[in-house]
Amino acid sequence: xxxxxxxxxxxxxxxxxxxxxxxxxxxxxxxxxxxxxxxxxxxxxxxxxxxxxxxxxxxxxxxxxxxxxxxxxxxxxxxxxxxxxxxxxxxxxxxxxxxxxxxxxxxxxxxxxxxxxxxxxxxxxxxxxxxxxxxxxxxxxxxxxxxxxxxxxxxxxxxxxxxxxxxxxxxxxxxxxxxxxxxxxxxxxxxxxxxxxxxxxxxxxxxxxxxxxxxxxxxxxxxxxxxxxxxxxxxxxxxxxxxxxxxxxxxxxxxxxxxxxxxxxxxxxxxxxxxxxxxxxxxxxxxxxxxxxxxxxxxxxxxxxxxxxxxxxxxxxxxxxxxxxxxxxxxxxxxxxxxxxxxxxxxxxxxxxxxxxxxxxxxxxxxxxxxxxxxxxxxxxxxxxxxxxxxxxxxxxxxxxxxxxxxxxxxxxxxxxxx
Numbered sequence: 001x002x003x004x005x006x007x008x009x010x011x012x013x014x015x016x017x018x019x020x021x022x023x024x025x026x027x028x029x030x031x032x033x034x035x036x037x038x039x040x041x042x043x044x045x046x047x048x049x050x051x052x053x054x055x056x057x058x059x060x061x062x063x064x065x066x067x068x069x070x071x072x073x074x075x076x077x078x079x080x081x082x083x084x085x086x087x088x089x090x091x092x093x094x095x096x097x098x099x100x101x102x103x104x105x106x107x108x109x110x111x112x113x114x115x116x117x118x119x120x121x122x123x124x125x126x127x128x129x130x131x132x133x134x135x136x137x138x139x140x141x142x143x144x145x146x147x148x149x150x151x152x153x154x155x156x157x158x159x160x161x162x163x164x165x166x167x168x169x170x171x172x173x174x175x176x177x178x179x180x181x182x183x184x185x186x187x188x189x190x191x192x193x194x195x196x197x198x199x200x201x202x203x204x205x206x207x208x209x210x211x212x213x214x215x216x217x218x219x220x221x222x223x224x225x226x227x228x229x230x231x232x233x234x235x236x237x238x239x240x241x242x243x244x245x246x247x248x249x250x251x252x253x254x255x256x257x258x259x260x261x262x263x264x265x266x267x268x269x270x271x272x273x274x275x276x277x278x279x280x281x282x283x284x285x286x287x288x289x290x291x292x293x294x295x296x297x298x299x300x301x302x303x304x305x306x307x308x309x310x311x312x313x314x315x316x317x318x319x320x321x322x323x324x325x326x327x328x329x330x331x332x333x334x335x336x337x338x339x340x341x342x343x344x345x346x347x348x349x350x351x352x353x354x355x356x357x358x359x360x361x362x363x364x365x366x367x368x369x370x371x372x373x374x375x376x377x378x379x380x381x382x383x384x385x386x387x388x389x390x391x392x393x394x395x396x397x398x399x400x401x402x403x404x405x406x407x408x409x410x411x412x413x414x415x416x417x418x419x
Contacts, residue, residue: 014191038162226361
């Protein structure tokens, strides 16, 4: 057991404390995402379309406001900023217990989404400042591994709440999640303090992240591969049911395979992503794996039931490997290509690359294969081939245009002993 825990957790210190924060937050997220939607539909009386609209609007606005959130983290220090956003999320979750109409739900969902995404951006800057260049990508892998495990366990627990079908149980879910986020905020404040960057005179300010076109290009290309996890979670089960003879129950195994692989392999498979060259290589490998996964999926419609089942399980493995490599590549490129003194705002800009996967991804992986059949998966494969073609050039463009960190060394925050 001790050996297993050593693989899932970093060494004692700030890194382990950050992983603990992630574990607590993941439990709350799993409860809210799984049980919250059912509560708003079954108890409050909203339609599934209204609940989905609120989530989509929250996601889009959160991406748009990621850069201002990053500016705040850089300016006032990422530790306190991350804690404040965690408290904002706690307030939104507490407010969810008082939602009785669609306008109130919409306001709550948007506020919750903004706090969650802004906290994610600020936490990225905090990880970079506390762990440094050598440890931030590896710690990100530990955090994602633990998050997936915690989220899955919480989703199972939320199933018990749904089975109980009690308003009191649903409300306890919200209040418990809010309390967890208050605890997380307190844990963040136990990390080493990272001072903010003083505001520079207008004429002396360096180029902002939103004007860094090479970095923006890298962000958009890296974001496309996030369609892969959506294909696994949404597209593949629908394809299995509608276009293959494989047993329908197999769809539930896809996410189990995904979760176990992420929990136990994320840290190991992310080990080469702490340099630009390594991250760029992993991004190209991600595109290759996703192309193969889509192409193989296209063939399963013509296979007998047993063969389709076996091949689709292999496809789930391929999509998961692509997800693991893709996330590792994103961490490496996001951190290594951003200046040390502006990790917050650059992290916010990098998050805008998620827009295509967030907005168009679900439609792309469901409607296109459903309408076109096997050629639909081949069209999606072409999209990932495009990532393979442009990934190297845009990363090299970004590398050529970087400003050396030593030119702004006086502005780089350093962690000091926690106070």
